[in-house]
Amino acid sequence: MSDQDGNGRLSPLRERELIEKAQEGCARSAHELIGSYQDRLHAFVWRMVRNDHDAEEICQDAFLRAFQALDNFDFAYRFSTWLFTIGYRLCLNAMRRRKDYSGDVDFSALRSDGRVDETLGVFDEVANSDEAKRLKKVIWDSVDELTPPQKATVLLFYKESLSCQEIGEILEMPAATVKSHLHRARNRLKELLERQLVEDWSVVRLGVA
Amino acid sequence: MLMTCRHVAQVRDVYLDGELSPSLTAEVHAHLLQCPECQEQFEMFRACGEVIAKDPPEPRLDSGFASRVVASLPKANSTFGTGLQTRRSLRQRFWRLAIGTSVPAAAAVLFFAVLIWPSGGPYGQVLPAVYEKPADAVQGVVTPTLNAFEETQDAVKSLGKLRGILAADVQKNVGDARHYVDEGEGAENDGPEVTLLDVLLQPFRDVLQPIEEQDTESPDEEKIIRF
Numbered sequence: 001m002s003d004q005d006g007n008g009r010l011s012p013l014r015e016r017e018l019i020e021k022a023q024e025g026c027a028r029s030a031h032e033l034i035g036s037y038q039d040r041l042h043a044f045v046w047r048m049v050r051n052d053h054d055a056e057e058i059c060q061d062a063f064l065r066a067f068q069a070l071d072n073f074d075f076a077y078r079f080s081t082w083l084f085t086i087g088y089r090l091c092l093n094a095m096r097r098r099k100d101y102s103g104d105v106d107f108s109a110l111r112s113d114g115r116v117d118e119t120l121g122v123f124d125e126v127a128n129s130d131e132a133k134r135l136k137k138v139i140w141d142s143v144d145e146l147t148p149p150q151k152a153t154v155l156l157f158y159k160e161s162l163s164c165q166e167i168g169e170i171l172e173m174p175a176a177t178v179k180s181h182l183h184r185a186r187n188r189l190k191e192l193l194e195r196q197l198v199e200d201w202s203v204v205r206l207g208v209a
Numbered sequence: 210m211l212m213t214c215r216h217v218a219q220v221r222d223v224y225l226d227g228e229l230s231p232s233l234t235a236e237v238h239a240h241l242l243q244c245p246e247c248q249e250q251f252e253m254f255r256a257c258g259e260v261i262a263k264d265p266p267e268p269r270l271d272s273g274f275a276s277r278v279v280a281s282l283p284k285a286n287s288t289f290g291t292g293l294q295t296r297r298s299l300r301q302r303f304w305r306l307a308i309g310t311s312v313p314a315a316a317a318v319l320f321f322a323v324l325i326w327p328s329g330g331p332y333g334q335v336l337p338a339v340y341e342k343p344a345d346a347v348q349g350v351v352t353p354t355l356n357a358f359e360e361t362q363d364a365v366k367s368l369g370k371l372r373g374i375l376a377a378d379v380q381k382n383v384g385d386a387r388h389y390v391d392e393g394e395g396a397e398n399d400g401p402e403v404t405l406l407d408v409l410l411q412p413f414r415d416v417l418q419p420i421e422e423q424d425t426e427s428p429d430e431e432k433i434i435r436f
């Protein structure tokens with residue numbers, strides 16, 4: 001039986017096994033757990049804080065805290081829920097600490113116009129059209145305008161494909177509150193995006209694998 | 210009868226959440242086929258969802274990340290497992306604080322922690338341990354408790370609910386714990402209304418300083434994040 005599902009994620013069984021071994025102090029299992037989750041956690045955290053250095057620090061901190069408290073892990077939950085809960089809290093801390101978190105100092109590359117954006121590079125070689133590039137940037141800029149809980153909700157819903165219930169476990173709020181964040185986020189995105197002159201939103205999809 | 214644009218707007222979020230019934234979904238689709246405005250809006254949301262889900266890839270952590278994390282885990286010989294050193298010192302710090310704060314106050318803290326902590330959540334199972342083994346309860350409760358309270362207004366709200374019920378108990382303990390509160394930030398707020406949170410957090414604050422990130426400077430920093 002495979003250790004991973006179709007998305008390359010750990011099967012619950014394998015995850016449990018790794019956690020139990022890690023609880024006993026098996027460094028290799030800890031290593032495998034980290035390896036299985038670091039990209040997902042980092043993608044989420046990086047989107048939240050939009051800063052490479054902070055994102056790495058937060059991920060490291062999140063894993064350390066998760067492992068140090070591993071004895072208290074409740075197997076009724078996924079390890080990812082636990083990890084993302086810690087990660088989200090650390091994001092809020094970092095954003096609060098960084099007074100200008102909504103400014104564009106730290107991610108000027110993503111906001112720059114008129115030149116190729118390095119972080120967008122790889123994907124956009126597939127993506128191509130200038131219009132598609134522009135729309136993607138417009139969308140991400142709009143996502144960055146959302147409040148932290150709205151942004152987290154949107155990321156977890158669309159990127160992690162989690163249910164509102166699961167998102168609520170991570171953000172420590174009822175599913176109904178998650179929904180209202182999601183709905184408000186959509187209204188806000190609509191408001192921001194409708195100002196853009198877009199002939200055809202479907203061109204974006206050509207650039208999305 | 211076909212849905213109007215207003216009907217579509219009303220069910221938009223349920224549809225986008227993927228929770229609209231099949232029959233209503235069919236009606237939405239029928240409307241979209243003959244309404245370019247709504248179609249464009251839904252196309253926009255679809256584009257948003259797809260871009261957020263897949264594009265562009267975020268930068269990735271370097272390949273040495275996992276090894277670095279494992280290397281920085283507390284170690285007992287070659288494994289990090291027992292982490293005895295960390296825990297023992299956490300316990301010592303806690304009990305030193307707890308005794309300093311007076312035992313009743315510490316007991317109140319655990320009591321509140323149990324009451325306020327949501328029944329669900331990944332930390333749920335640590336709660337019974339609070340009653341069984343006070344020493345273990347320290348390590349089990351410290352982190353989640355701080356996490357639970359830290360900077361969330363929800364915590365303050367839950368506290369508000371408890372305040373009425375527990376006012377009497379609090380009064381008994383506030384006196385003992387007051388010196389911590391006065392040393393801390395919110396000194397101008399002297400009533401139990403505000404000090405309760407401080408009283409609850411105080412014993413953990415020191416232990417969990419790392420998560421608070423030595424936020425010693427301006428109090429207005431606290432106002433930046435709002436839910």
Ligand SMILES: [Zn+2]
Binds near residue numbers: 214217240244246248
């Ligand atoms: Zn319409």
